[in-house]
Amino acid sequence: MDKKIYDLIDGYRDEFIQTLKGWIQVPSVRGEAEEGAPFGRAVREMLDRAMNDAKEMGFPVRDFDGYACDVTLGEAEEKIAVLGHLDVVPIGDGWDHPAFGAEMEGDRMFGRGTNDDKGPSLAALFAMRAIKEAGIPLRRTIRLILGCDEESDWKDMAWYAAHTEMPEMGFSPDASFPLINTEKGMVHLRFLAENKGTGIRVLEMATGDRMNVIPGESTALLEGGEELAEKVRGWGEKNGMDVRAEVTETGVRVTTTGIPGHSAYPEGRRNAIGMMLLLFRDLGAQGPLKTLADAVGMEHDGKGLGCECRDEISGPLTCNMGILHLADGKWIGTLDMRCPITADLEALKAAAIAHLPGFEVEDLGTKEPHHVPAEGELVTSLLAAYEEETGLKGEPMSTGGGTYAKVLKQGVAFGALFPDEPDLAHQANEYADISRLLTAAKIFANALIRLAGK
Numbered sequence: 312m313d314k315k316i317y318d319l320i321d322g323y324r325d326e327f328i329q330t331l332k333g334w335i336q337v338p339s340v341r342g343e344a345e346e347g348a349p350f351g352r353a354v355r356e357m358l359d360r361a362m363n364d365a366k367e368m369g370f371p372v373r374d375f376d377g378y379a380c381d382v383t384l385g386e387a388e389e390k391i392a393v394l395g396h397l398d399v400v401p402i403g404d405g406w407d408h409p410a411f412g413a414e415m416e417g418d419r420m421f422g423r424g425t426n427d428d429k430g431p432s433l434a435a436l437f438a439m440r441a442i443k444e445a446g447i448p449l450r451r452t453i454r455l456i457l458g459c460d461e462e463s464d465w466k467d468m469a470w471y472a473a474h475t476e477m478p479e480m481g482f483s484p485d486a487s488f489p490l491i492n493t494e495k496g497m498v499h500l501r502f503l504a505e506n507k508g509t510g511i512r513v514l515e516m517a518t519g520d521r522m523n524v525i526p527g528e529s530t531a532l533l534e535g536g537e538e539l540a541e542k543v544r545g546w547g548e549k550n551g552m553d554v555r556a557e558v559t560e561t562g563v564r565v566t567t568t569g570i571p572g573h574s575a576y577p578e579g580r581r582n583a584i585g586m587m588l589l590l591f592r593d594l595g596a597q598g599p600l601k602t603l604a605d606a607v608g609m610e611h612d613g614k615g616l617g618c619e620c621r622d623e624i625s626g627p628l629t630c631n632m633g634i635l636h637l638a639d640g641k642w643i644g645t646l647d648m649r650c651p652i653t654a655d656l657e658a659l660k661a662a663a664i665a666h667l668p669g670f671e672v673e674d675l676g677t678k679e680p681h682h683v684p685a686e687g688e689l690v691t692s693l694l695a696a697y698e699e700e701t702g703l704k705g706e707p708m709s710t711g712g713g714t715y716a717k718v719l720k721q722g723v724a725f726g727a728l729f730p731d732e733p734d735l736a737h738q739a740n741e742y743a744d745i746s747r748l749l750t751a752a753k754i755f756a757n758a759l760i761r762l763a764g765k
């Protein structure tokens with residue numbers, strides 16, 4: 312890459328820090344809609360700030376009614392898009408630094424949005440600025456699109472696409488390097504059955520409220536006394552499961568403890584509902600509880616549901632039971648499957664239904680997979696830029712999660728977290744290292760010159 316670009320980006324350091332501070336200090340969590348501010352006043356303030364900063368750098372900027380903005384470099388018909396977002400998730404507990412304080416510790420800035428996704432978005436904006444100031448001639452226009460609703464409903468991109476032309480090709484710096492070009496398909500199911508069956512009597516159970524979370528703890532109230540409690544404890548010891556049982560006036564209160572996580576990434580996690588189901592089965596449960604224990608249990612590969620499959624590009628199918636409630640005499644639960652791109656989603660649904668006899672199964676919706684070929688111009692250009700700037704090998708990756716990139720027909724997630732950095736998105740003490748963000752800016756500039764330069 313042109314040496315001028317490196318000098319320019321290194322020279323932006325202080326200004327980059329000041330600008331990012333300003334962005335982090337706006338608590339742009341979704342709020343009450345107002346006139347011209349569909350996601351609340353703070354998000355609107357953040358959008359205005361980003362547009363002003365881009366304008367001051369000399370870019371033409373357009374506001375899409377508070378849903379999103381875009382920043383343009385170049386005048387060519389064909390475009391390359393960069394998709395970032397300015398909204399953030401609520402701060403949650405456990406912070407050692409003010410979550411909107413943008414405090415620096417050496418090279419490190421702490422704050423909600425430093426990594427997801429204000430820091431990477433700003434790195435992309437500074438990359439465009441360097442390309443502009445270096446006077447690099449362009450054959451394609453570079454368009455940075457900054458949305459305001461990524462953390463909720465993606466209404467920002469829907470609005471944007473409805474009011475202007477969405478570029479076909481581009482990337483979103485809202486995940487990790489090297490690059491994600493494959494997003495698995497999704498199947499979401501709800502199942503219901505009467506609380507019938509013999510063996511044990513469950514009086515209460517209500518675990519989980521989100522289908523995409525692996526529950527870390529589950530409790531249930533079972534009919535019985537000390538004898539049952541002893542059996543439960545013995546089962547836990549024998550099977551190496553973290554299970555507690557406490558005799559109360561109304562029955563035995565059983566608690567299982569697993570390892571919580573996100574349902575798209577079940578490796579190394581343990582589903583506490585699954586643990587409870589295996590316990591129920593070993594205590595002699597028949598009927599729907601035994602069916603669930605056999606078909607799902609603690610598995611996260613869909614094997615017992617007849618859904619186990621994988622392909623080379625996407626890796627294995629994953630399956631999670633995020634919710635299991637006993638309500639009004641019925642068992643109600645959910646399954647969240649993340650499916651390889653070559654899988655037939657209808658066939659997977661049919662297999663799951665066939666393995667849950669006695670359950671009424673309801674389709675809560677499917678999402679088709681998203682894939683951009685590794686051999687194409689987009690992926691090869693981005694990976695070449697990554698390899699040139701880092702000296703690391705760039706391989707495309709697959710995810711069970713969803714990224715902003717699939718808004719584009721040919722869209723991939725690219726950065727801005729490096730392979731050796733912890734992912735603190737949505738967690739306490741989120742931070743970004745400024746030197747890493749400036750390296751990301753160099754990678755983006757390199758990539759954009761490959762894709763858009765003459």
Ligand SMILES: [Zn+2]
Pocket residue numbers: 396427428461485
């Ligand atoms: Zn994000």
